[in-house]
Amino acid sequence: MYNSTDIGIFIMVARTLNISQAAQRLNISQSTVSKRLKELEESLHLTLVERGQGMKALRLTQAGENFLTIANEMQRLWEQAQHMEYKRSVFSIASLSSLNRQAIPGISDFLHEHISNLHLRILTSHSQDIYDLVEQHEADLGFTLFAREYPNVHVEPWFSEPLVVVRPKGTLLSGPVCTPQELRPENEVYNYNGIRFQDWHDEWWPAARNSYVSLDNADLIPLLLNKPGQWTILQASLARRMAATGNYCLQQLSPPPPARHCYLITHLHPTQRVARIMDVLRPYLQEMAEGWNSTAEMPALHQTLSAK
Structure with a gap:
């Protein structure tokens, strides 16, 4: 007989x-995913996933x-049932890793201050997956980096901020502004x-x-951007926090990259x-958003990190 874990595995697959990506996101082995999926199919007497060589x-x-429609509803009801004992409202936010530190702490404090008996659930994912989570009622609110038409999903601009170059202490700098030609691609810590x-x-x-390393999680940047000559391009708010540690300097790009736009997405029928x-x-x-937009100007170059 299948259980909520099997349902969750099927939804992720x-x-x-x-199978590999599903196992990675669920933090279980590929063999476990394959085994539980097969057992679910046997319990239902259905083939849910088409497999084949090539x-x-x-x-x-x-x-x-x-069955996916049924599985999503089963998971939603199961999560509601888990919180019935405590009579708490559940509110789920699907966010990008690069926005978690910037937005989630303040939102969490605000919601718990203004709504009693609330359980806040944070899901970290990619922009495309966040659309799926909202559309399937697995997330009540989503933060993404692009706007697109999607069934039953409402999209609205939230805020935007400039992108700047961040470089480790000890890097030889030409000044507070650099050009793309000065940045060698093999030294880039690439961040989407x-x-x-x-x-x-x-x-x-x-x-x-072709970069030094390519990341899909901005939290890893301080761990990898640690050699003179390396560089990355980040939103001004995160760049400002990194520069405040004294280990990084900031430069503007000329010509500048397009601003980083963030969007709010919700279900059309909440x-x-x-x-x-x-x-x-x-x-x-x-x-x-108003606070971020008003302070989105380029942070000053940290003179203490000028090359010597």
């Missing part, structure tokens, strides 16, 4: 269409697509900053795979509970 990705069968940035980046440098929470939270989100 359906989302990634890749296939680049898994595919859901028609039965799998039909949205589609418009990607297009701009590829006009100046080869594909990200539950009454979610709608009430959003009514409380929305003014605070607007206040946060």
Whole structure:
């Protein structure tokens, strides 16, 4: 007999269409994912996933697509049941790793201060997956780096901020402004900053795979940006925090990259509970955006890090 864990595994496989990626995101082994998925299919007497040699990705069968709708609802109901004992409202936010430190602490404090008996659930994912989470009611609010049309999802601009160059202490600097030609691609710690940035980046440098290292998690940048000559391009708010440690210096780029835009996404048909929470939270989100937009100018170059 299958349980909520099996349902969660199937949903992640359906989302990634890749056993390895599903296992990585669930922090379990590939063999466990394959075994539990097979046991679920046997319990249901259905083939949910099409497998075959030479296939680049898994595919859901028609039965799998039909069951995915049921599985999402089962998972949602299971999570609600887990919190019934405590009579707490659950509010889920799907966020990018690069926004977690910037936005989540303040939002958490605000919500718990203004809404009693609230359980806040934070899901860290990629922009594309966040659309899926919101559309499937697995997340009530999402933060993404691009706007797109998506079934049953409402998208609205949140805030934008400039992108700047961050370099480790000891790097020889030409001044507070640099050009793309001064930045060697093999020294780049590449960090994705949205589609418009990607297009701009590829006009100046080869594909990200030619960089020193390519990341999808901005939290890793301070751990890897540690050798003189290295560089990365980050949003001004994160760059400012790194410079404040005394281990990094900042430069503007000329010509500048496009600003980094962040968007709020919600379901077009939220539950009454979610709608009430959003009514409380929305003014605070607007206040946060106004604060970031008003302080989004380029931070000053840290003179103490000038090369010698």
